[in-house]
Amino acid sequence: MDKLEFEDLLERLCQRLSKESRDSDEHHKPSKFEARVRTVMGELLVGTGQEAAPNVDQGFPDIVVGKFGAEVKATESNSWRCIANSVSEGQRSLAVEQIYVVFGKFGGIPEVRWASYGDSIMHVRTSHVPRFEIEIGTENSLFAQMGTSYEEFRQRPMHEKMPYIRDYARGRLKPGERLWWLEDTELDEAGHSLPLEVRSILQLSAEEKKSIRAEATLLVPKIFSPSRSRNKKGAYVDVAMFYMTYRGILAHQTRDFFSAGSVGENGATGDYVRDATNRIQDEMRAAALYLEDALFLEYWGYVPERSSVILDWLRLADEMASDWTPSDELFLAEQGKS
Structure with missing residues (x-):
């Protein structure tokens, strides 16, 4: 299965799930939605020689199909935006070369869309660990703001990612605000426990x-x-x-x-x-x-x-x-x- 074939499968998947989500709220809960995505994707893959396998390590992304991956997100609000995965991506499947996001929006008029995961990342925030924030259809990719690409960024060790994050945070500071992370340090996967500003x-x-x-x-x-x-x-x-x-x-x-x-x-x-x-x-x-x-x-x-x-x-x-x-x-x- 090549890239165009997988994207066509995602399009058919989202059309079907969008109709289902408007007809019934049975799968609106995030945990149920992920299971439903895997079931429907498996049905669409019948006869292709591929299968929608879960990430057995409960890592990233949620579903693996050959060299492609699908990260499943859902929200009960009327928004295409949500918190995504840790910046470290420490449990990323090594078999996956390209990742997409399948997003269920169940507030307002329910709908399911897909997009490139990297292109959908529009912000990085810190609560307990630095985490990406995604928005389906964003026109302001985080990595364009950082002057790099998702593929280049994700392959760096965590201590090399942090200068990008600090520079990004500095550009968002308001008068009187300061960065909390001031020095380059070797950070483990847990990152830092405090926000940048x-x-x-x-x-x-x-x-x-x-x-x-x-x-x-x-x-x-x-x-x-x-x-x-x-x-x-x-x-x-x-x-x-x-x-x-x-x-x-x-x-x-x-x-x-x-x-x-x-x-x-x-x-x-x-x-x-x-x-x-x-x-x-x-x-x-x-x-x-x-x-x-x-x-x-x-x-x-x-x-x-x-x-x-x-x-x-x-x-x-x-x-x-x-x-x-x-x-x-x-x-x-x-x-x-x-």
């Missing part, structure tokens, strides 16, 4: 502060624990670590960011954390849709269904609060209360 929380606009407070409140319901409890102390550590490792924000006094009078002023109860949360319900609703599954897994211990994030959060918050019941006051519409 770090800002003080004092530099943020009022809207940015409100947004990241909503994110942290959603991820860390322990902030409603009694003031002298171990959970309360741990909550602010969790928040500070989230801001530093995921948002690149240095929070000097995390407790004050949630409990100072300025964030809950003019509230009905006089409990600043409680009143402040009442004021960020819309921001929390938004965060419930865009925060990554990996964050919920890290902070909650499991990945909730997107449709039930708010209700799950209310249950967790009710368990933590001792002198009030969050579900009596917050997100009443989601609970079917007037």
